[in-house]
Amino acid sequence: MKKILILVVIFSFVITGYRICHPTRIIGIHQVSENIIVLVVQHFPWTKQGKISWWQRNQSGVFSKLNIQENNYSVFIYNTCYKKDSGTDQDSDLLCFKDMATEESCISKENRPLIIWRYRDGHTEYTTESIFRRFY
Template sequence: MRVKKKQAIVLIFLTGCMLLGYWLWLSLRTVEIVAVHEDGNHASVLVKAFPVTDKGKISWWLKNKDMIKDKYNIPKLSSSGNFTIVFWDFGDGYKEEGKYDRRCFSDMKTKANCIAKNRVFSVETGRGSDILFTVSDAIYIMKKNGELIKNKYK
């Protein structure tokens, strides 16, 4: 009986270590920006290895927004000062339009100009100078003073 308890404890410990290792690997991957497609003050950024957590996504944006502005010249503000950037998981790459729900880019003159619609994050302007961060189940509002407020979807 004691041997089975020890085996169960070792199995639980090893499983925990494997899960922790996988979580660390996910959180330490470098985000790769594959492409940027623009349509006025809207931009679609295709990414690989985007952070998994809400905090990781927002932190990544805050750390990299200046680099994105310098390298890709986004966000571009509308005449009213608004912008939207949507980050899409590049997944299996570009595909033809097909019969499935896909996001297609008219700035590409090839048949394979679509991706699977898997939005992982978006950043846009809100009322006044608020910045809105949209994740899968919530919208975070960053006030001008840096305060971050989470609003869950109902």
């Protein structure tokens, strides 16, 4: 029993260290329409508060790169990497971007940890997904 407890503690320290050493990184920013943004990130925070705090700290940097009104928008954040669309039915779950010149211009729509809706009246809504959502 002690060995299992020690392994769990060591595993927890390794995961925590990994998350600290690999901060969230924006891989791509895509303006899909006038008021819709798609962010592709890696190493996104796990907790609801961490996700929302990350967005609040980084939203001005995202808006500075785009021509979008900051009072009426939707942001979809995907924690994934780019893939190539092979044109088969297996790739029907991919979201592809025409603004990229490379073959690897698609992402999987599955891992979407945060969605932000900002309304004209100043109200903001956040929808978060758990990393364990696929297991229940």
